[in-house]
Amino acid sequence: MFDLFADETLYRLLHIWFGVVWIGTLYYFNFMQTPFMAEAAATAKPEILTKLLPRAMWWFRWAAKATFISGLALFWYKYADSMRGGDFMGTGGGMLITLGMLLGFTMYMNVWCIIWPAQKVVIKNAKDVAEGKPANPEAANKAARAAAASRTNTLFSIPMLFFMVWAAHRPSGHDSTSALFWPLFGLAILVYAFFQFQAIRGKLLGILKTVKSTIVSGLVLWAFFYVIVEVLKVRV
Numbered sequence: 001m002f003d004l005f006a007d008e009t010l011y012r013l014l015h016i017w018f019g020v021v022w023i024g025t026l027y028y029f030n031f032m033q034t035p036f037m038a039e040a041a042a043t044a045k046p047e048i049l050t051k052l053l054p055r056a057m058w059w060f061r062w063a064a065k066a067t068f069i070s071g072l073a074l075f076w077y078k079y080a081d082s083m084r085g086g087d088f089m090g091t092g093g094g095m096l097i098t099l100g101m102l103l104g105f106t107m108y109m110n111v112w113c114i115i116w117p118a119q120k121v122v123i124k125n126a127k128d129v130a131e132g133k134p135a136n137p138e139a140a141n142k143a144a145r146a147a148a149a150s151r152t153n154t155l156f157s158i159p160m161l162f163f164m165v166w167a168a169h170r171p172s173g174h175d176s177t178s179a180l181f182w183p184l185f186g187l188a189i190l191v192y193a194f195f196q197f198q199a200i201r202g203k204l205l206g207i208l209k210t211v212k213s214t215i216v217s218g219l220v221l222w223a224f225f226y227v228i229v230e231v232l233k234v235r236v
């Protein structure tokens with residue numbers, strides 16, 4: 001009775017639910033709101049920026065925090081023992097969840113350290129202008145910065161979700177004893193670091209400029225990571 005509280009089930013449910021709210025809002029921003037704003041009439045924009053954006057940002061950033069915290073709880077339940085005793089990276093999906101959490105944690109940091117601080121300036125500027133106060137010349141730069149990080153998060157979300165699900169539900173096989181383990185793991189980290197570095201710089205890469213190219217790039221990045229984990233046969 002009440003098995004919901006017996007193991008990590010509750011954390012898992014909460015984690016997935018918060019993740020859906022967060023990534024759903026991320027996709028709303030990237031796939032719908034941004035293209036809409038690009039062609040919206042000037043008279044329509046202030047309402048979006050002062051009334052819709054703050055509400056959407058509230059759900060977005062707090063869902064990101066809740067996803068991260070519930071993810072850590074899940075990690076503790078599922079991996080604490082292998083962290084203490086076993087070969088965490090070589091067996092039991094340790095490398096998979098490490099890569100998934102690296103992407104997820106990076107996305108979380110991008111929300112709280114780049115996107116939200118920049119969007120606060122954008123929202124305040126829109127409110128000031130609506131009240132007849134002078135515009136902040138920095139607002140356009142901040143919007144561009146938020147957009148670069150948001151597109152990078154959309155890119156990362158595709159392989160991130162793969163690692164989350166694959167760590168939990170990978171098919172049976174064998175553990176990684178490959179001599180290529182660290183070189184290929186290092187290559188995966190380098191590719192991730194390249195994209196994240198551009199997001200920190202606030203540079204929107206050409207391949208992330210449109211919705212279509214961002215989704216295609218996310219799938220290519222996912223395929224790259226997938227080949228690496230298949231080569232390494234990180235399975236149990």
Ligand code: HEM
Pocket residue numbers: 012015016018019020022023067068070071072074075076078093097100101104105108161164165167168169
């Ligand atoms: C923010 C940082 C995140 C951390 C630290 C984290 C951590 C974890 C951990 C430890 C697991 C358990 C893996 C296993 O069972 O082997 C997991 C599973 C999962 N996570 Fe995350 N996660 C994060 C972000 C996300 C996001 C943004 C989503 C988007 C929906 C997500 C969706 C999932 C899903 C679907 C599973 C599989 C659950 C299952 O079927 O057992 N995670 N995550």
